Amino acid sequence: MKDTDAKKKMNAGELAQLALFCALMVVGKEAVQVIPNVHPVTFLLILCTCCYGRRALYPALAFALIEISMYGFGMWSMTYLYIWPLQVLTALPFRSERSPIFWAAFAAIHGFAFGGLCCLLTLFVVGPKAALAFWITGLSYDVIHGVSNAVITGLLYRPMMKVMERLRK
Amino acid sequence: MNRTGKIVIIALVMALVMIALAAWLAPQTQKGAKAVTLQVDHLEGEDKTFELRTDAEYLRQLLEENGLASGPETQYGLWIQTIDGETADDSKQQWWGISVNGEFAQYGADSQPVADGDVFVLTLNEGY
Numbered sequence: 073m074k075d076t077d078a079k080k081k082m083n084a085g086e087l088a089q090l091a092l093f094c095a096l097m098v099v100g101k102e103a104v105q106v107i108p109n110v111h112p113v114t115f116l117l118i119l120c121t122c123c124y125g126r127r128a129l130y131p132a133l134a135f136a137l138i139e140i141s142m143y144g145f146g147m148w149s150m151t152y153l154y155i156w157p158l159q160v161l162t163a164l165p166f167r168s169e170r171s172p173i174f175w176a177a178f179a180a181i182h183g184f185a186f187g188g189l190c191c192l193l194t195l196f197v198v199g200p201k202a203a204l205a206f207w208i209t210g211l212s213y214d215v216i217h218g219v220s221n222a223v224i225t226g227l228l229y230r231p232m233m234k235v236m237e238r239l240r241k
Numbered sequence: 242m243n244r245t246g247k248i249v250i251i252a253l254v255m256a257l258v259m260i261a262l263a264a265w266l267a268p269q270t271q272k273g274a275k276a277v278t279l280q281v282d283h284l285e286g287e288d289k290t291f292e293l294r295t296d297a298e299y300l301r302q303l304l305e306e307n308g309l310a311s312g313p314e315t316q317y318g319l320w321i322q323t324i325d326g327e328t329a330d331d332s333k334q335q336w337w338g339i340s341v342n343g344e345f346a347q348y349g350a351d352s353q354p355v356a357d358g359d360v361f362v363l364t365l366n367e368g369y
Contacts, residue, residue, distance in 0.1 A: 166244070174245040177252040184255045211263035218256060 082127065089239070093120045094131035098138050109186075109217035114179045115225040115232075117156060121163040122170075123236050128163075132156035147197065151190045158189065170233065176226035183218030187211065275357040277303065281325045282364035284335070289325060300339070300353040300361065310350065318351025324363050338364045 120128040136152035187210040195203035273294030304310035312322035339346035
């Protein structure tokens with residue numbers, strides 16, 4: 073696959089593809105939101121990072137802003153502004169990795185750490201006790217988040233990468 | 242060990258730690274969270290006082306879970322005929338009255354709420 077040169081100007085096709093990723097993240101999250109913490113957002117961002125490198129930050133931030141515009145400014149929606157870009161930044165050093173198991177484990181770690189990352193904002197805005205309570209309350213949901221991320225990514229990474237390779241030829 | 246092996250181990254360790262923490266830190270409910278006092282004022286035999294712990298929302302459940310009351314079912318719920326083994330005798334115009342924290346109860350056993358610290362007195366009265 074052709075790697076995106078970060079210094080190269082983004083063309084219209086790539087911009088459309090990144091916008092499509094953002095749309096898929098929003099629709100994917102909303103479509104399965106009846107199941108708590110199960111969604112394809114982490115997987116789509118991993119795929120996006122593998123294909124577009126640091127340009128995956130665009131759909132990550134756009135996704136956060138769309139969620140905020142949909143649900144309003146709240147503690148949880150504000151955390152999206154750093155959680156999703158942070159996922160892209162932590163995935164960037166491994167973007168050449170093509171093992172579905174590697175990315176399933178990466179997605180699982182992101183899911184497990186999600187509650188802790190959300191608590192960072194609570195820690196600064198409310199205080200350590202509230203942050204700890206918030207984190208403990210969500211622990212079981214973080215487990216669901218991590219396991220479902222691993223399953224979704226493990227199953228979809230390889231077939232979706234093939235689709236992306238064809239799309240970007 | 243390669244990179245994939247390392248990250249899989251990190252994910253598995255995180256999963257185990259989080260499952261253990263979630264189980265350990267989950268809020269524990271206390272069985273019998275409410276402490277109530279129930280006094281039975283008999284006409285025959287000695288009066289009794291029961292210090293009970295319960296999760297019952299209503300008096301009927303409290304009485305039934307301790308095997309203290311029985312009677313026919315009516316459209317208003319349980320009509321208490323027997324308390325602690327003593328049955329109200331209709332022919333003598335006997336009836337069980339309920340008081341809650343010193344005041345005559347406004348509800349029947351089915352709808353009388355049970356709160357922590359409540360004192361219920363069940364009295365067998367004679368004469369309407």
